[in-house]
Amino acid sequence: xxxxxxxxxxxxxxxxxxxxxxxxxxxxxxxxxxxxxLIGPNTDPKQLEAxxxxxxxxxxxxxxxxxxxxxxxKGDLGISYIQHVPVTSLIADRAVNTFWLALxxxxxxxxxxxxxxVTAGRHQDEWQDQAVQIFNYITFAVPPFVFYILGIxxxxxxxxxxxxxxxxxxxxxxxxxxIGSQIYHIILPACxxxxxxxTSIVQYLxxxxxxNKVEDYxxxxxxxxxxxxxxxxxxxxxxSLLPIASSFGSVIAGLxxxxxxxxxxxxxxxxxxxxxxxxxxxxxxxxxALILIFGVLTLLGNLLSDIIMSIVDPxxxxx
Amino acid sequence: MAKEIIQVKNLKVHYPIxxxxxxxxxxxxxxxxxxxxxxxxxxxxxxxxxSGSGKSTTGKAIVGVEPITxxxxxxxxxxxxxxxxxxxxxxxxDVQMIFQDSMSSLNPRKRIEDIIAEPIRNxxxxxxxxxxxxxxELLDIVGMPSDSLYKYPHEFSGGQRQRIGVARxxxxxxxxxxxxxxxxxxxxxxxxxxxxxxxxxxxxxxIAYLFISHDLGVVKHMSENLAIMHRGRLVEIGSxxxxxxxxxxxxxxxLLSAIxxxxxxxxxxxxxxxxxxEQEFQNDQSKWYDDKGRVYPLxxxxxxxxxxxxxxxxxxxxxxxxxxx
Amino acid sequence: MSEKKENTSAxxxxxxxxSSPTSSFKVVVREIVKDKVALTAFIVIVLVLLFTFGGSxxxxxxxxxxxxxxxxxxxxxxxxxxxxxxxxxxxxLNLLMMGGRNSIxxxxxxxxxxxxxxxxxxxxSGYYGGNVDAVIMRIVxxxxxxxxxxxEIVLVSVIPNYNPLxxxxxxxxxxxxxTSRYFRAFVLSQRGRDYVLASKTSGSSDFKIMFREVxxxxxxxxxxxxxxxxxxxxxxxxxxxxxGYGLPSTVPSLGxxxxxxxxxxxxxxxxxxxxxxxxxxxxxSLSVNYVGRAFQRAADARxxxx
Numbered sequence: 015x016x017x018x019x020x021x022x023x024x025x026x027x028x029x030x031x032x033x034x035x036x037x038x039x040x041x042x043x044x045x046x047x048x049x050x051x052l053i054g055p056n057t058d059p060k061q062l063e064a065x066x067x068x069x070x071x072x073x074x075x076x077x078x079x080x081x082x083x084x085x086x087x088k089g090d091l092g093i094s095y096i097q098h099v100p101v102t103s104l105i106a107d108r109a110v111n112t113f114w115l116a117l118x119x120x121x122x123x124x125x126x127x128x129x130x131x132v133t134a135g136r137h138q139d140e141w142q143d144q145a146v147q148i149f150n151y152i153t154f155a156v157p158p159f160v161f162y163i164l165g166i167x168x169x170x171x172x173x174x175x176x177x178x179x180x181x182x183x184x185x186x187x188x189x190x191x192x193i194g195s196q197i198y199h200i201i202l203p204a205c206x207x208x209x210x211x212x213t214s215i216v217q218y219l220x221x222x223x224x225x226n227k228v229e230d231y232x233x234x235x236x237x238x239x240x241x242x243x244x245x246x247x248x249x250x251x252x253x254s255l256l257p258i259a260s261s262f263g264s265v266i267a268g269l270x271x272x273x274x275x276x277x278x279x280x281x282x283x284x285x286x287x288x289x290x291x292x293x294x295x296x297x298x299x300x301x302x303a304l305i306l307i308f309g310v311l312t313l314l315g316n317l318l319s320d321i322i323m324s325i326v327d328p329x330x331x332x333x
Numbered sequence: 334m335a336k337e338i339i340q341v342k343n344l345k346v347h348y349p350i351x352x353x354x355x356x357x358x359x360x361x362x363x364x365x366x367x368x369x370x371x372x373x374x375x376x377x378x379x380x381x382x383x384s385g386s387g388k389s390t391t392g393k394a395i396v397g398v399e400p401i402t403x404x405x406x407x408x409x410x411x412x413x414x415x416x417x418x419x420x421x422x423x424x425x426x427d428v429q430m431i432f433q434d435s436m437s438s439l440n441p442r443k444r445i446e447d448i449i450a451e452p453i454r455n456x457x458x459x460x461x462x463x464x465x466x467x468x469x470e471l472l473d474i475v476g477m478p479s480d481s482l483y484k485y486p487h488e489f490s491g492g493q494r495q496r497i498g499v500a501r502x503x504x505x506x507x508x509x510x511x512x513x514x515x516x517x518x519x520x521x522x523x524x525x526x527x528x529x530x531x532x533x534x535x536x537x538x539x540i541a542y543l544f545i546s547h548d549l550g551v552v553k554h555m556s557e558n559l560a561i562m563h564r565g566r567l568v569e570i571g572s573x574x575x576x577x578x579x580x581x582x583x584x585x586x587x588l589l590s591a592i593x594x595x596x597x598x599x600x601x602x603x604x605x606x607x608x609x610x611e612q613e614f615q616n617d618q619s620k621w622y623d624d625k626g627r628v629y630p631l632x633x634x635x636x637x638x639x640x641x642x643x644x645x646x647x648x649x650x651x652x653x654x655x656x657x658x
Numbered sequence: 659m660s661e662k663k664e665n666t667s668a669x670x671x672x673x674x675x676x677s678s679p680t681s682s683f684k685v686v687v688r689e690i691v692k693d694k695v696a697l698t699a700f701i702v703i704v705l706v707l708l709f710t711f712g713g714s715x716x717x718x719x720x721x722x723x724x725x726x727x728x729x730x731x732x733x734x735x736x737x738x739x740x741x742x743x744x745x746x747x748x749x750x751l752n753l754l755m756m757g758g759r760n761s762i763x764x765x766x767x768x769x770x771x772x773x774x775x776x777x778x779x780x781x782x783s784g785y786y787g788g789n790v791d792a793v794i795m796r797i798v799x800x801x802x803x804x805x806x807x808x809x810e811i812v813l814v815s816v817i818p819n820y821n822p823l824x825x826x827x828x829x830x831x832x833x834x835x836x837t838s839r840y841f842r843a844f845v846l847s848q849r850g851r852d853y854v855l856a857s858k859t860s861g862s863s864d865f866k867i868m869f870r871e872v873x874x875x876x877x878x879x880x881x882x883x884x885x886x887x888x889x890x891x892x893x894x895x896x897x898x899x900x901x902g903y904g905l906p907s908t909v910p911s912l913g914x915x916x917x918x919x920x921x922x923x924x925x926x927x928x929x930x931x932x933x934x935x936x937x938x939x940x941x942x943s944l945s946v947n948y949v950g951r952a953f954q955r956a957a958d959a960r961x962x963x964x
Binding site: 033164275289 | 787800802804805808809812815818840882889892893894896897900901902903920921922925926932936938939940942943944946947948951
């Protein structure tokens with residue numbers, strides 16, 4: 015198994031290199047340079063020019079790339095053009111919020127998806143299954159942002175059950191008060207995102223159960239006289255959960271890239287919102303850093319998927 | 334002595350097996366290993382073996398749809414194992430193929446007319462009318478009604494489809510047709526029918542067949558010369574008489590004993606014979622196969638008769654044969 | 659004797675089967691008419707198309723997007739504006755027609771590009787296999803793990819002379835990979851089929867085999883994929899327009915209209931701005947997807963028949 019994991023990680027190295035090159039050129043395409051953030055009314059143009067030269071902005075592109083990469087490894091992602099603070103600290107604040115949102119979304123997703131998938135699979139073609147299928151069909155077909163809008167309109171404004179923006183109430187005080195307020199702010203967006211991310215898991219689980227039900231090993235178990243419930247939990251479910259386990263990584267990756275829309279609708283101060291704000295303000299150094307982070311996280315999410323798959327499914331392992 | 338039409342020399346088709354951390358080639362599947370056969374003009378040459386013995390791969394290599402590892406296939410003095418040489422000769426105009434599974438060998442989305450006309454369009458310049466006439470004529474030869482032209486493959490039975498496959502193979506007046514188990518997917522009664530059409534066409538147009546089969550019974554009625562294949566290698570080649578009446582290799586004997594006989598009076602005798610052959614095979618593995626389980630190189634017994642045995646074993650076998658006679 | 663039998667049995671079989679591939683269209687139509695929901699979905703699509711494309715015929719793009727602040731924020735049915743007006747005094751009904759049309763056109767455009775590129779790449783990759791396939795699939799893998807939406811947004815904002823065609827290009831940049839993977843898998847399974855070998859021995863070129871032999875066998879897959887792709891690409895366009903990085907502000911889009919809901923005031927007190935567009939997008943997404951699935955079921959049913 016370690017061989018599989020090691021090989022999978024080795025495959026990621028060229029992907030990371032290409033990603034870094036891609037982001038570097040994307041950054042080059044954007045107007046501005048690392049010193050745009052330093053420009054103030056008192057900046058001497060000549061001094062700035064000297065600084066630029068010193069920083070190697072007039073060097074050949076490969077040299078610049080090497081320099082950029084070196085800074086990257088030192089954890090230096092540049093300085094925000096607009097906020098005039100290091101990009102890393104800007105992102106770190108927001109990353110915490112996005113992390114909590116993603117975590118709670120993931121928990122809700124699995125808590126909802128597994129019972130739904132199991133119900134649909136067990137009661138194949140009965141009304142329970144059909145209801146789940148309709149739910150699944152709608153969440154698959156409609157673009158996610160429509161749900162966010164309808165959700166915030168219904169539960170946020172009309173019913174007033176949940177706050178409509180921010181990550182914490184300004185009046186919240188004390189440790190538990192703050193945590194409570196944060197969770198209160200996360201619940202609605204997390205539920206809405208979970209609504210969409212359940213779709214594929216429910217579908218996988220249902221198909222897995224339906225397919226496994228008619229496999230010979232299940233028939234064998236039945237004919238040996240194993241009780242139905244035991245056959246289901248020990249044989250069918252266990253095998254049908256394999257693809258779900260592996261979807262974990264891609265769910266995480268999907269949440270991160272989808273965070274933009276939901277954070278924008280709920281004005282939730284996470285990385286996605288930061289990304290949209292930065293692009294609105296043309297804060298290109300922050301943007302570059304965020305794309306790189308999104309890219310690396312997506313790669314890691316997929317890596318995680320494959321590794322989990324190789325752990326739970328012995329067929330994938332390399333001999 | 335008939336003139337040879339095609340010569341296969343030391344043909345090898347190996348598939349790499351990759352494994353290990355770097356996915357390197359660690360071994361090969363020797364699908365076809367050092368096979369040499371010569372087919373004469375207008376004859377039917379039988380190539381027999383069990384499934385997985387490499388007989389179909391050999392056939393596909395001869396037609397030029399299977400990339401080969403090494404060896405030569407000589408047609409009209411040219412080695413046709415490269416695509417360039419095949420194109421230069423218009424090789425597939427002369428060498429065609431009939432496939433085992435008639436359903437999958439006919440494109441379900443094409444009309445019979447387009448299917449049969451495909452090689453004609455590629456190799457000959459005919460007007461639309463001439464082409465249609467030719468297709469009609471071909472359908473006639475294989476005994477299909479002329480309204481078949483506008484139908485699709487799934488509208489026919491297995492036997493009819495195989496006859497359409499025959500018509501397509503004959504379309505360009507080829508000199509050699511590789512028939513890859515053309516009847517093994519058909520009912521017995523239909524098998525005979527398709528075989529008869531094939532024989533009839535052979536006589537009429539002087540076509541050579543490489544008849545690939547796992548069934549020595551069927552081949553007996555078709556072929557003058559035969560080659561027996563096992564584990565990618567030839568175990569025995571010879572004339573019909575050599576193979577059926579004087580088999581030397583245990584594998585040939587096993588295949589022969591497996592032909593079902595309708596011979597009630599000698600039932601017990603036949604059964605005993607089968608058991609003897611099986612016994613011989615079980616006891617003397619090392620005599621017939623080398624330590625890696627591979628077949629030995631061929632040794633000449635007489636004129637056309639070659640068998641895969643070590644030299645000293647060969648002598649003993651010959652003595653045994655003579656003693657029996 | 660058996661000859662005769664075969665002929666009659668073939669005839670009987672013909673009567674039972676709706677057989678020839680040309681009539682596969684009929685099978686699909688039959689399947690859809692039989693399924694009442696699919697029929698409804700199909701009618702909804704036709705109505706939406708009539709409304710957007712038909713309505714846009716009578717509209718002048720410049721007039722529709724002209725601002726007139728005096729008329730801003732009329733409510734439902736006020737002053738002859740059935741769906742009211744927006745902050746620039748533009749008639750929402752007109753914006754809905756043009757926006758719907760534009761969103762559908764972008765969806766169609768992206769689908770056309772993605773299907774053509776995906777089909778070509780899938781055919782080549784699947785047909786040749788081996789190293790060609792390995793290289794192409796590595797590239798596809800890599801594009802698929804890129805964070806598509808952030809990169810799309812950046813490209814939208816930095817590309818000079820940005821116009822609707824650039825948007826089609828940018829979305830297509832990421833869209834073709836899924837399609838090519840889908841077709842490749844199928845072509846790979848067809849490659850070793852005897853009919854492909856038979857074509858090779860009949861002297862047909864690789865090019866001819868790919869397009870004349872293999873392609874007709876994947877037509878139903880193409881249709882299904884096209885329909886589902888259109889729905890998903892309309893989704894991508896409206897999402898981008900919704901957050902302000904889709905169609906340029908002078909070109910109406912359903913996404914831009916729904917984007918009015920980004921302002922809390924609009925959500926509560928001016929639902930006419932965003933609700934009609936939301937309903938229309940819902941209708942389009944649900945019905946197009948449903949028809950796509952009906953196609954899929956029809957194709958599966960036909961496969962069972964054969």
